[in-house]
Amino acid sequence: MSPVNRREILLGGVAAAGLGASGGLLVSRLALAAGPDGPRGEARLVFVILRGAVDGLAAVPPWGDPDYGRLRPGIAIAAPGAAQGALPLDGLFGLHPRLAFLHECYAAAELTVFHAVAGPYRQRSHFDGQDVLENGATAAHALQTGWLNRALAALPAPARQGRQQLGVALGRNLPLLMRGPAAVASWAPSRLAALDEDTLQRVQDLYAQDPLLAQRLADALATNAMATAAGGDARQGAGPAARYAEVVRATAGFLRRDAGPRVAVFDTQGWDTHANEGAAQGQLGQRLGALDAGLRLLKDELGSAWRDTAVILATEFGRTAAVNGTRGTDHGTATVAFLLGGAVRGGRVVADWPGLSARALYQQRDLAPTLDLRSVFKGVLQEQLQLPGAELERSVFPGSAGAAPLRDLIRA
Amino acid sequence: MQETPAAAIAANRYGLGARPGDLAAIASDPRGWLRGQLAGPPPQLAQSGLRGSADILAEASRIRQEKGAQDQQRQIPRLYRPIYLREASARLAFATTTDRPFLERLTWFWSNHFAVSVDKLAVLGVAGACEREAIRPHVLGRFADLLLAVERHPAMLLYLDNTSSVGPGSTLAQRLARRRSAASVGINENLGREILELHTLGVDGGYSQADVTAFARVLTGWSIGGGKGRLAGGEPGRFLFRPALHEPGPQRVLGQSYAQPGVEQGEAVLQALAGHPATARHLATKLARHFIADDPPPAAVERISRAFLATDGDLPAVYAALVDAPEGWEMPLGKFKTPADQVISVFRGLQLPVASGSEAQQRAALAAFELLGQRSWSPGSPAGWPDRAADWNGPSALLQRVEWADALGQRFGTLHDARQLAPQLLGATLGAGTRSAIARAASPAQALTLLLAAPEFLRR
Incomplete structure (x- = not known):
């Protein structure tokens, strides 16, 4: 019943807490690390914000938990082997049947699933929950910048390899996660014709007295040039699959580029399944299927850069353990997070499973959190981006001393 | 023409953007011009072709009862989409021409406060009706009545x-x-x-x-x-x-x-x-954020909140406190326009016609909202669209506004003399740098582009 390696991982994380980073290794992953399959390229990190509170008990159903089916008549995912059953992970957990690509990653030891995980936020507001997910503080609105931006700002200079912008956000505007002291690019496809050079120059002159607009416009033009050079052509179609395709192609275009950004963020919406959530089929299944297909496309588009890439998928909180009165689920607490990619030491479920019995639930209604989401983020920052350990608690996740970074998340 | 910043602030920050002639007309008493808009019954947008939510939902219900699942999947969107387009273009047309733009901005504020999102198909046909039926009739009434009307409305119950x-x-x-x-x-x-x-x-x-x-x-x-x-x-x-x-x-x-x-x-x-004090504070904060600054001055929030509590949520009294707040009349311009603000102020400033005869015309008129990232009634979450600069002034968002200004310049540049238009739209908020950039532009088209992309036109 006990998920593979969970103790090892959790204890390892604690043991690592005090070590910090040894200075000599700082540059290695970003610059020229060598892995078992030959020389590695520069490390890449993609963060996908799943907005709306993903139902972790549907995305990674604990089919082996005796209370699971009882709590969720009509929306429980069946055990592996049954019709429309979960894709098997271990003796307790499976993946939602629409997550076929993630399942392939798991089999290839390129996916780690974290379950019963939550950040420090314990109320149930989407908006405050997302704020905490992104600001890296312990309360909503406590910081006006995002932890990933602060992490980029804290990277030692050699890691930048002379880049102006180490990060890029896909979208017209920067999500809070990427706002802050480090210059980052944002990019969204434009449906409009580009300006002629003279008009553009005059607009830039006009903004010379307005530092904010001047900087924003300069950033946009730099990113645009990069996207064009990377072949990031974007045609928007309809539907979630086309939207993923557009954003994923652009993401991969940036990350593949020699002197391009190494950290990319995009977000997806529509996970707030209060009614008619569905089981294997239905609303949530469709969204998971589209996400899964988008991630498969990301791997394909990244090509050889996939093996240097780690992708984090995270959401603001989970949903009620029991089905509600409208065949959906309401706002809850703990949920799942995923870490996948060629750089990931995967094939594992990391969970200190609290169970779903009435006594085990948080406030008698939600999956109880047993793992701090910040431990996952800190582990990835430390191992994938070589972020100095001292910075993790000083500037990136202040007040997170109790959430030690997990270890061995990334291949050596 | 003698104008004070107050006229431009009244028209652009409190209203939806000046039209040629507006600033001269209101310059003598900008605050009085705003207060005057709060008198008389609120306009109801009761033009032909806009159907009631009950009528729309009854038709949807007939489709559901008569058709198989597959037919429903095709026919419900087919019913809702043209209704949505008609609603959104009627709303744009009204915002472009109304003489009570302060009241209309307040209407949009409440519509966003009580957000429904057409990302959810069930809402697509009734989002516009919800605004007309639940919000417009109460925008000059008591908050309690507005609240009750919205929470009972089918669009909200479905959303x-x-x-x-x-x-x-x-x-x-x-x-x-x-x-x-x-x-x-x-x-x-x-x-x-x-x-x-x-x-x-x-x-x-x-x-x-x-x-x-x-x-x-x-x-x-x-x-x-x-x-x-x-x-x-x-x-x-x-x-x-x-x-x-x-x-x-x-x-x-x-x-x-x-x-x-x-x-x-x-x-x-x-x-x-x-009537709860926390509600008064929450609403006062949002109103002050919308009309004054992203981080609203506490003193202004306090006064607006007190006006709310003292009058049992009488909205015109709350709006009057907003107009009276001295913080709202200060320079520099504190608010970065949302895409919707930008689009409407362009439509008003250039007096663009909102053709609504055919669906294609409606789509064309509404295209700018989508281009700039704020399709009508689609905030994607019940929190509504965000109301801070950082949510809207990302690099890519800014570049797209500049590109849109360029497209407008090329299309309408020959119809307007931007040198004349700039002071008409921006009054005393027009800076010397923008004035001279427009004057030195290489073509009328480029001059108009520079006006519509100017820092003071992007803000309010």
């Missing part, structure tokens, strides 16, 4: 999933239990939570999970007529309280017990929420 929320002790739940039915019934707490968090008290307003759950039980039975199965009966598409779904007995919300038997219980809770 926040309340129509089939069932009390565990309701007669329906007991009947199913006696029959040992496997059908799952129970509450859905979405509406109850968002009313507390977003519509009234605010997220720090002092409520608990127990309050959310109790309020959700209070709201069981708030539904719509003309459904299927256990939601059959009632007049199709209209608010219907369904006693059989309602959780009987008293409920405790925010320390107060509510023992009313039926729909009155929910009405009583809404009344109490509408």
Whole structure:
């Protein structure tokens, strides 16, 4: 019943807490690390914000938990082997049947699933929950910048390899996660014709007295040039699959580029399944299927850069353990997070499973959190981006001393 | 022409953007011009071709009853899409031409405060009707009436999933239990939570999970007529309280017990929420953020909040406090326009016609909202569109505004002399740098582009 390696991982994380980073290794992953399959390229990190509170008990159903089916008549995912059953992970957990690509990653030891995980936020507001997910503080609105931006700002200079912008956000505007002291690019496809050079120059002159607009416009033009050079052509179609395709192609275009950004963020919406959530089929299944297909496309588009890439998928909180009165689920607490990619030491479920019995639930209604989401983020920052350990608690996740970074998340 | 910054601030920050001639007309008394817009009944946008929500939902309900699942999947969107387009273009046309733009901005503010999002198909056909039926009639009334009208409106009940929320002790739940039915019934707490968090008290307003759950039980039975199965009966598409779904007995919300038997219980809770000090503070903060600054000055919030409480939520009194706040009249311009602000101020400034004859014309008129990232009634979450500069001034967003200004310059540059137009639209907020850039432009088209992309035109 006990998920593979969970103790090892959790204890390892604690043991690592005090070590910090040894200075000599700082540059290695970003610059020229060598892995078992030959020389590695520069490390890449993609963060996908799943907005709306993903139902972790549907995305990674604990089919082996005796209370699971009882709590969720009509929306429980069946055990592996049954019709429309979960894709098997271990003796307790499976993946939602629409997550076929993630399942392939798991089999290839390129996916780690974290379950019963939550950040420090314990109320149930989407908006405050997302704020905490992104600001890296312990309360909503406590910081006006995002932890990933602060992490980029804290990277030692050699890691930048002379880049102006180490990060890029896909979208017209920067999500809070990427706002802050480090210059980052944002990019969204434009449906409009580009300006002629003279008009553009005059607009830039006009903004010379307005530092904010001047900087924003300069950033946009730099990113645009990069996207064009990377072949990031974007045609928007309809539907979630086309939207993923557009954003994923652009993401991969940036990350593949020699002197391009190494950290990319995009977000997806529509996970707030209060009614008619569905089981294997239905609303949530469709969204998971589209996400899964988008991630498969990301791997394909990244090509050889996939093996240097780690992708984090995270959401603001989970949903009620029991089905509600409208065949959906309401706002809850703990949920799942995923870490996948060629750089990931995967094939594992990391969970200190609290169970779903009435006594085990948080406030008698939600999956109880047993793992701090910040431990996952800190582990990835430390191992994938070589972020100095001292910075993790000083500037990136202040007040997170109790959430030690997990270890061995990334291949050596 | 002699203008003060106050005229431009009244027209652009409080209103929806100056039209040629506006600033001269209001320069003598900008505050009086705003207050004058609060007198008289609010306009109702009652033009032909806009259908009531009950009518629309009744037709959808007929489709659901008569057609198979596959046909429904095609026909419901086919019903809703043209209705949505007509609503959105009628709203744009009105915003472009109204002489009470302050009132219209307030209407859009409330529509966003009580956001529904057409990302959810069920809302696509009725988002516009919700604004016309629940918000416009009450925008100059009491907040409590506005609140009640919105929470009863089918668009909100559908958007926040309340129509089939069932009390565990309701007669329906007991009947199913006696029959040992496997059908799952129970509450859905979405509406109850968002009313507390977003519509009234605010997220720090002092409520608990127990309050959310109790309020959700209070709201069981708030539904719509003309459904299927256990939601059959009632007049199709209209608010219907369904006693059989309602959780009987008293409920405790925010320390107060509510023992009313039926729909009155929910009405009583809404009344109490509408007059709660946390609600006053939450609304005052949002209004001050919208009209004054991203981080609203506490003193202004305090005065607006007091006006709300002193008048039992009389909205014109609240708006008057907003107009009186000296912080709202200060330079530099404190607000970065949202895409919708930008589009409407361009339509007003250039007096663009909003053709609405055909669907293609409607789409063309609305295309700019989509291009710049703010399609009408689609905030994607019940929190509505965000209202801070950082949410809208990303690099890519800014470049697209500049590109749109360029497209407008090329299309309309020969119809306007931007040198004349700039002071008409920006008054004393027009800076010397922009004035000279326009004067030195290489072509009329380029001059108009520079005006519409100027820092002071992008702000309000």
